[in-house]
Amino acid sequence: MLLERLSRLGGICSRVVLIADGHHPRAIDAAIRRGDLTRIRKGWVALENADSAAVAAIRAGGRLSCLSLLARSGVWVLHDDSIHLRTTAKRARLSADGMRVHRLVLPLAEAAVDTVPAAVACAVRCQSMFDAVATLDSVLNRGLMTRSQLLDALTPLPQRHRDLLTLTDGSAQSGLETKVRLGLRYRRVKVRSQVWIPGLGRVDLLVGDRLIIEVDGYQTHGTPAGFQEDRRRDREAASQGYIVLRFTYWDVCYDWERCLEAILDIVRRDGHRRSH
Known part of the structure; x- marks a missing residue:
């Protein structure tokens, strides 16, 4: 029963929570002696197959947070292989390389991972402005938090971070779309997000009245069916007089200036507008 309960909690738990749950301290100690549980730090135990990143964060005196936690929730964040943890301690007892420690004056819960609001606040500080807004857009789009809840979560941060909420658009379907x-x-180019076009459905971005910009993440467009559908949409767009530019993750994140110049070249020639 103890192991089942721990498994439902994600394989990591504090003794305080287990005891409050009705498990006797002697039963917990017996499970440790048998090797069913591992004491990962004072007051914390874990199953052998518990998530290694969350275990490392607990051992360091914090909770898995920021980019590491949000990515697991399906939120768009900048890719980072480091383990991100949050602690309230002035000095965290780091037990492994590859960790990024965030300090935010909010209580640490007894849960093995941080709360989503605290993780969002850390992620906003941790990333560039564009990436931070992309994360906020993703949180809104997935319905994890409302704008009011986001404002509350960002309250401990400086005003410049809270001001990022004015740039958000919860209709954005991906971080790449937000960044574009x-x-x-x-660059003062007027652009609309998630515009519905008959025969095409929704397009990621529309500049003027005829320049469609699609940002193709591999997860959505990397299947044969997705590839075929994109080509069908491109043919339909061309038949309706639209221009379509498609950019990949690499294009947006690592070759943005070249992509921007391609867009601006069309805009300068008024190619984004239909002739009347």
Whole structure:
């Protein structure tokens, strides 16, 4: 029963929670002696197959948080192989390399991982402006938090971080879409997100009334069916007089200036507008 309960909690738990749950301290100690449980730090135990990143965060005196936690929830964040943890301690007892420690003056819960609001606050500080807004867009789009809840979560941060909420668009379907939208608006190019076009459905971004920009993440467009559907949509768009530019993750994240120049070249020639 003890092991089943621990498994439902993700394989990691504090003794405080287990005892409050009705498990006697002697039963916990007996499970440790048998090797059913491992004491990962004072007051914390884990199953052998518990998540290694979460275990490492607990051992370091914190909770798995920031990019590491949000990525597991399906939120768009900048890819980072480091283990991100949050602690309230002035000095965390790091037990492994490859960790990034975030300090935020919010209580640490008894849960083995951080709360989503605290993780979002850490992620906003941890990333560039465009990536931070992409994360906020993703949280809104997935319905994990409302704008009001996001504002509450960002309250401990400086005003410049809270101001990022004015740049968000919860309709954005991916972080790549957000980054392109912000990149264009930064260059004063008017762009609309998730525009419905008859025969095509929704397009990621529309500049003017005829320049469609699609950002193709591999997970969505990397299947044979997805590839075929993209080509069908491109043919339909061309038949309706639209111009379509498609950018990949690599294009947006590592070759953005070249992508931007391709867009601006069309805009300068008024190619994004239909002739009247």
